[in-house]
Amino acid sequence: xxxxxxxxxxxxxxxxxxxxxxxxxxxxxxxxxxxxxxxxxxxxxxxxxxxxxxxxxxxxxxxxxxxxxxxxxxxxxxxxxxxxxxxxxxxxxxxxxxxxxxxxxxxxxxxxxxxxxxxxxxxxxxxxxxxxxxxxxxxxxxxxxxxxxxxxxxxxxxxxxxxxxxxxxxxxxxxxxxxxxxxxxxxxxxxxxxxxxxxxxxxxxxxxxxxxxxxxxxxxxxxxxxxxxxxxxxxxxxxxxxxxxxxxxxxxxxxxxxxxxxxxxxxxxxxxxxxxxxxxxxxxxxxxxxxxxxxxxxxxxxxxxxxxxxxxxxxxxxxxxxxxxxxxxxxxxxxxxxxxxxxxxxxxxxxxxxxxxxxxxxxxxxxxxxxxxxxxxxxxxxxxxxxx
Numbered sequence: 001x002x003x004x005x006x007x008x009x010x011x012x013x014x015x016x017x018x019x020x021x022x023x024x025x026x027x028x029x030x031x032x033x034x035x036x037x038x039x040x041x042x043x044x045x046x047x048x049x050x051x052x053x054x055x056x057x058x059x060x061x062x063x064x065x066x067x068x069x070x071x072x073x074x075x076x077x078x079x080x081x082x083x084x085x086x087x088x089x090x091x092x093x094x095x096x097x098x099x100x101x102x103x104x105x106x107x108x109x110x111x112x113x114x115x116x117x118x119x120x121x122x123x124x125x126x127x128x129x130x131x132x133x134x135x136x137x138x139x140x141x142x143x144x145x146x147x148x149x150x151x152x153x154x155x156x157x158x159x160x161x162x163x164x165x166x167x168x169x170x171x172x173x174x175x176x177x178x179x180x181x182x183x184x185x186x187x188x189x190x191x192x193x194x195x196x197x198x199x200x201x202x203x204x205x206x207x208x209x210x211x212x213x214x215x216x217x218x219x220x221x222x223x224x225x226x227x228x229x230x231x232x233x234x235x236x237x238x239x240x241x242x243x244x245x246x247x248x249x250x251x252x253x254x255x256x257x258x259x260x261x262x263x264x265x266x267x268x269x270x271x272x273x274x275x276x277x278x279x280x281x282x283x284x285x286x287x288x289x290x291x292x293x294x295x296x297x298x299x300x301x302x303x304x305x306x307x308x309x310x311x312x313x314x315x316x317x318x319x320x321x322x323x324x325x326x327x328x329x330x331x332x333x334x335x336x337x338x339x340x341x342x343x344x345x346x347x348x349x350x351x352x353x354x355x356x357x358x359x360x361x362x363x364x365x366x367x368x369x370x371x372x373x374x375x376x377x378x379x380x381x382x383x384x385x386x387x388x
Contacts, residue, residue, distance in 0.1 A: 028062045039065050043073040056321055062127065066098055076100035076125045083107050085116040087206035087216045090123060094179055099171060101179075102127045110142025111233075111267065115217045117153040118270045122208040124178045126157050149268040155287040156270070161294060162281040162313060162357070167209045169314035172323065178208060185210045186240040201238040201259070211278040213237070213245065215262075215271040233265045237273065244276030244305040244367065251369040253305065276305020276367075279331050281313045284361055291318075295355035298380060302333050302340060302364045309333040317353045325350045329357075329380065338364075340375075341385035356381075364388050 027046050032038045043061055050059040060074040070077070077098055079089050085103030093101035102125035107113040113136060120126050128136040138150035164178075171178055182205035207213055215235045239245045241257035253276060254260075262271070274280060284297035302309070313329045316322070325348040332341050340362050360378040375386045 027060075030064045033065050037067055037069070039063050039075075040067050040069045043070055043075050047073055058319055058321065062125075066093070066096070068096070071097055071099060074100075076102055076127075078102050078104045078125075078127060078129070080104060083112070083116075085119040087119065087214070088204060090179065091181055091204070091206060094177055094181065099177060100124045104129050105136060106130070110146040113141055114146055114149045114153070114267050115233075117150050118217050119214070121153055121157050121160070121270065122179070122206070122212055122214040122272070145267050152268055153270065156272075158288050158291075159282045159299075160280075161291065162283055162298060163209070163311075166281060166312060166314045169316075169323075169326065170209075170312070180207050180210070181205060182207050182213075182238070182240045186242055198241065198257070202240060205238045205240060207240075211275040211280070212248075213239070213273040213275070217265060217270070233267075234261075234263050235265055235271065236261045237271060239273065245273040246276060246303045246305075246365055248272040248274050249301070249365075251365045251367070251372055253365075253367040274301070274303045276303055277307040277309045277333075277335075278303050278305075279309050279311035279333060281311065281331075292355070295353075295357055296359070298357040298360045300331060300340070300360055300362045302362065304333065304335060304338075304364060304366050306335060306367070308335050313357070315353070315356060316350070318355060322348065324348045327352070327356070338388040339385055340364075340388075341383075342380070343383045344381065362386055 029039060029042050032042065043063070046061060047059055050057075058074065060076070063070070063075055063077045064080065066077040077093065077100075079085070079102070083104060083106055085105060090101055090103060102123050103116060103120050105113065105116040105120060105127065106129040107116055117128075130136065134140055138147040138154070141147065141150070167178055170176060177184070181203050183199075183202040185207060186202055205213070206216065215237045217233070217235045237260045239254060239256045239258055239260065243256045244253045245256055246253050248271075254273075280301040280303070282299040282301060283294060284299035288294060298313070310330065310332050313331065315327045315329075316325060326346075327350050328345045328347060330343050330345070332343075333339075334341070357380055360380045362375045362378060364373040366373070373388050375388065378384060378386055
């Protein structure tokens with residue numbers, strides 16, 4: 001069995017488990033901080049060897065440390081062994097230009113491990129680190145409540161793969177980061193003072209792809225002798241001004257410019273918000289167990305905040321270096337007519353793969369509507385449209 005993290009310019013940023021060799025080279029670089037550029041040269045040498053051993057196949061590395069220059073390789077860096085999966089920690093990598101990064105999920109307690117899983121749902125890489133003797137699989141940790149909460153986090157991560165995969169393509173094409181502080185997209189709603197509360201909140205609020213805002217459930221770097229971590233079940237969410245924010249997978253919409261605080265958050269409760277006037281592409285149907293099961297039905301979420309929206313879904317073969325050989329499906333939401341339309345473009349001779357999305361269920365989330373509206377059984381391999 002191999003546990004692999006796919007880290008490439010167009011490769012799905014996820015953790016997956018497979019019982020056959022992966023269709024690309026993967027290496028882990030650990031404890032080599034001997035010189036400033038050790039990791040850079042490691043990646044350079046490994047990339048050269050990989051190109052000879054598996055020509056035409058993708059290559060990536062998982063690294064304990066980061067040096068400037070590693071961005072040129074398909075390389076990810078974890079946050080070190082300090083058990084810190086806070087969004088503030090991961091935003092540090094954004095500041096130095098490391099596109100792919102991940103938190104180090106290796107807590108010695110089941111409750112904190114649950115919160116690390118949840119905090120990592122929207123991380124460029126989702127990676128569980130084996131330490132302290134017990135593998136970090138849900139069924140080996142804590143109670144059934146803990147196991148169910150971890151499974152829920154994993155299921156949500158896998159459901160988001162089509163969207164995250166597409167964002168990785170967009171990042172390569174447009175050189176746009178995946179995870180950013182909210183200040184990348186919002187200017188503070190007219191707040192000009194650098195020391196204002198809103199400006200500070202925008203600098204520390206974590207956004208993914210400009211549309212997804214995950215809660216930062218507090219987690220600990222150190223556990224006391226009694227095993228209790230103060231505040232491990234609290235969370236605070238700042239909603240940037242200038243937009244509506246939908247609680248994910250619901251019609252509950254809240255105006256931006258406010259801070260939400262939650263205490264005594266149940267283990268299985270994870271709050272994530274989607275920006276109004278945005279489209280999210282999710283894996284539909286039964287929860288998948290690995291990326292080899294991607295495809296089939298696509299769930300297209302429409303968070304209708306009063307304006308139009310657009311998103312492009314990218315699909316490729318998942319293993320070759322032909323990053324521009326893709327199917328690009330552009331979805332457009334037209335608010336005035338309540339119509340979703342899509343156009344399909346196969347680029348550079350893309351002929352499809354076993355993981356193609358062939359049909360779609362469109363789900364419309366209206367502002368505080370009594371329930372979402374759905375249109376199912378929509379053919380996806382040709383242009384089309386549907387009205388609500």
